[in-house]
Amino acid sequence: xETQFLFPNEVEKSVVWxxxxxxxxxxxxxxxxxxxxxALPTLFGRKAFAPVARLGLAVGLSFIPFVFLPILLDLGQPxxxxxxxxTPRFSSPMAVFGxxxxxxAAVIALHAWFIFRKDLAARARERTGIMGLLYRILALxxxxxxPQAERIDHGLARxxxxxxxxxxxxxxxxxxxxxxxxxxxxxxxSTLRPVVLLLAGIVNGISFTLLLxxxxxxxxxxxxxxxxxxxxxxxxxGAVAALTILEVVETAYxxxxxATVVETLFASGGPLTTMFFTVFLGxxxxxxLAVLACAFALRLxxxxxxxxxxxxxxxxxxxxxxxxxxxxxGGQLVxxxxxxxxxxxxxxxxxxxxxxxxxxxxxxxxxINFLVPLVAPHEEExxxxxxx
Amino acid sequence: MNEQRLGRREFLAGSGLVFVGVxxxxxxxxxxxxxxxxxxxxxxxxxxxVDTTKCIGCGNCVRACRAENNVAKKVEEAPExxxxxxxxxERSALSRYLYTEGHKAENSAEQPTRFRTWVERYVxxxxxxxxxxxxxxxxxxxxxxxxxxxxxxxxxxxxxLCNHCAHPxxxxxxxxxxxxxxxxxxxxxxxxxxxxxxxxxQACPYGMRHLDxxxxxxxxxxxxxxxxxxxxxxKPACVAACPTGARRFGVLADPExxxxxxxxxxRVYTIRPETxxxxxxxxxxxxxxxL
Numbered sequence: 001x002e003t004q005f006l007f008p009n010e011v012e013k014s015v016v017w018x019x020x021x022x023x024x025x026x027x028x029x030x031x032x033x034x035x036x037x038x039a040l041p042t043l044f045g046r047k048a049f050a051p052v053a054r055l056g057l058a059v060g061l062s063f064i065p066f067v068f069l070p071i072l073l074d075l076g077q078p079x080x081x082x083x084x085x086x087t088p089r090f091s092s093p094m095a096v097f098g099x100x101x102x103x104x105a106a107v108i109a110l111h112a113w114f115i116f117r118k119d120l121a122a123r124a125r126e127r128t129g130i131m132g133l134l135y136r137i138l139a140l141x142x143x144x145x146x147p148q149a150e151r152i153d154h155g156l157a158r159x160x161x162x163x164x165x166x167x168x169x170x171x172x173x174x175x176x177x178x179x180x181x182x183x184x185x186x187x188x189x190s191t192l193r194p195v196v197l198l199l200a201g202i203v204n205g206i207s208f209t210l211l212l213x214x215x216x217x218x219x220x221x222x223x224x225x226x227x228x229x230x231x232x233x234x235x236x237x238g239a240v241a242a243l244t245i246l247e248v249v250e251t252a253y254x255x256x257x258x259a260t261v262v263e264t265l266f267a268s269g270g271p272l273t274t275m276f277f278t279v280f281l282g283x284x285x286x287x288x289l290a291v292l293a294c295a296f297a298l299r300l301x302x303x304x305x306x307x308x309x310x311x312x313x314x315x316x317x318x319x320x321x322x323x324x325x326x327x328x329x330g331g332q333l334v335x336x337x338x339x340x341x342x343x344x345x346x347x348x349x350x351x352x353x354x355x356x357x358x359x360x361x362x363x364x365x366x367x368i369n370f371l372v373p374l375v376a377p378h379e380e381e382x383x384x385x386x387x388x
Numbered sequence: 389m390n391e392q393r394l395g396r397r398e399f400l401a402g403s404g405l406v407f408v409g410v411x412x413x414x415x416x417x418x419x420x421x422x423x424x425x426x427x428x429x430x431x432x433x434x435x436x437x438v439d440t441t442k443c444i445g446c447g448n449c450v451r452a453c454r455a456e457n458n459v460a461k462k463v464e465e466a467p468e469x470x471x472x473x474x475x476x477x478e479r480s481a482l483s484r485y486l487y488t489e490g491h492k493a494e495n496s497a498e499q500p501t502r503f504r505t506w507v508e509r510y511v512x513x514x515x516x517x518x519x520x521x522x523x524x525x526x527x528x529x530x531x532x533x534x535x536x537x538x539x540x541x542x543x544x545x546x547x548x549l550c551n552h553c554a555h556p557x558x559x560x561x562x563x564x565x566x567x568x569x570x571x572x573x574x575x576x577x578x579x580x581x582x583x584x585x586x587x588x589x590q591a592c593p594y595g596m597r598h599l600d601x602x603x604x605x606x607x608x609x610x611x612x613x614x615x616x617x618x619x620x621x622x623k624p625a626c627v628a629a630c631p632t633g634a635r636r637f638g639v640l641a642d643p644e645x646x647x648x649x650x651x652x653x654x655r656v657y658t659i660r661p662e663t664x665x666x667x668x669x670x671x672x673x674x675x676x677x678x679l
Binding site for chain 2: 005007008009010011012013016017071074075076077078080081083084086087088089091092093094095098181182183184185332335336337338339
């Protein structure tokens with residue numbers, strides 16, 4: 001007779017939300033991270049970030065169209081997806097998410113439009129043919145920008161950024177809320193979830209700004225900017241790790257009736273051992289912190305420091321991914337019988353799908369980089385930034 | 389023809405009278421001769437009672453449920469040498485994925501075996517480390533249980549099914565209103581509206597729901613207390629198939645109903661009341677090991 005017991009419906013394919021769904025909070029938090037980087041110079045007066053403000057905005061923008069994709073492709077009936085907005089039940093966090101996301105996406109898109117309008121109008125005037133038509137469409141047919149209109153644009157963009165940043169924080173926190181409020185899964189019920197997800201979003205935002213910036217716009221990443229990004233990355237990675245460890249220690253200390261099973265998740269050879277200790281704590285936390293600490297301590301400059309920051313950024317993304325894996329997959333590994341732990345290994349189809357979805361924001365970033373200049377953040381530089 | 393105009397004062401006075409009439413006219417007391425059991429919501433029409441002392445773990449209920457409701461079952465793939473017994477699904481992967489409605493659900497090798505109800509076996513055994521409780525439900529108890537090698541002190545069976553909670557978390561989280569509570573208190577799924585997001589499966593603390601992916605159905609499935617039967621005055625299939633009377637079904641409003649009478653005069657329990665879902669399936673002699 002087996003010592004562990006799973007409810008019969010959990011015996012096969014018990015993890016309902018698999019690898020693809022891990023991407024959903026990952027992408028949502030990345031939008032917040034990009035917006036955070038973009039807001040640092042304009043709203044918080046951090047001038048060192050001014051060269052990457054548009055880069056951060058582009059990072060946020062490039063994730064927006066694909067946030068729904070993981071959920072949509074994971075639905076049993078994707079053709080009926082619009083039912084969520086057609087016949088919503090407002091007591092369901094998932095139903096309300098559609099409306100919250102639509103609002104936030106609209107605010108961010110509008111904000112970006114006001115930021116890029118001058119450049120779109122200029123290119124609409126300069127270009128001919130299909131590209132000219134495309135720029136005219138993107139500029140909504142307004143190809144002349146007077147100095148007065150530019151001033152109004154600048155004011156509106158600033159106002160929308162003030163609205164967009166907290167709204168996006170709300171959205172990211174809300175995604176964490178979707179998981180944290182599931183009554184049937186004690187592993188998800190934590191009030192720290194929204195905070196941790198916001199911090200993971202900052203890690204993602206900085207990391208993607210570094211990585212995508214280095215690939216598409218290396219000239220923007222000046223020494224001073226990379227150093228500033230590195231400092232924020234250290235703080236964010238450290239905070240994510242500290243809060244996550246706090247949660248695990250709390251679960252172990254409280255010893256609720258599911259604690260014994262939770263312990264087996266993290267025990268030697270348990271299903272979360274590799275993802276938590278090796279990927280999250282080792283690769284995602286210790287390695288980037290050590291690399292950046294060494295880079296600062298050794299006073300590295302130029303390409304060497306950029307390389308260290310890039311490596312730390314890649315590890316930061318690994319940390320966020322492992323964090324979300326441990327929350328979403330890890331939360332489902334404990335049987336609802338509290339008498340066993342189920343196994344999960346993503347199918348090849350899931351891995352391909354996940355990689356495909358993950359590649360889309362990168363393509364979107366390349367398209368944005370092609371369409372609008374991320375180099376000249378004239379709005380940010382011209383803005384009389386208040387001191388935080 | 390005289391034109392009669394309704395003034396503001398007359399309108400307000402008339403509206404007030406109608407309101408008072410509606411409030412006073414409400415029939416707040418149950419009809420004479422009908423009773424209600426404590427612990428059930430006012431709208432609940434039926435009661436489900438499980439007597440754990442009578443269950444023998446025969447699995448009749450699980451088999452009856454599967455037959456009555458065409459519950460998903462994995463079909464072992466035939467060896468290649470065998471002749472094709474059933475026509476394969478000829479649609480492409482894309483059309484299968486995009487397929488929405490109207491296709492007859494069939495069991496297949498891809499579909500894992502699922503359960504709307506099952507029977508758990510709890511056995512208290514003596515081990516060198518002390519007394520331990522072993523729990524199992526191989527294939528939901530549909531085909532019996534393996535023998536136990538350890539020294540058995542006591543054992544019992546616990547049938548499980550959807551609790552049709554008064555405050556169901558599955559209904560609360562359903563984003564499309566596909567899961568709902570019927571006017572009689574039965575929790576149902578509208579499979580034409582369900583998008584198959586799995587949120588209800590996550591939310592149910594009892595593990596009662598599953599996603600039925602047979603031939604692109606992709607919707608949530610659960611026990612309905614055989615709604616199609618009980619609304620015609622029949623018993624649920626599991627109750628009808630139970631040879632020992634361990635599963636019992638009754639009409640709450642009828643004081644002569646044996647189940648109603650039992651619940652009114654005996655101590656009955658629910659599983660995991662601490663979830664706040666207010667489960668409506670009642671159990672007798674429920675051991676603390678049962679979660």
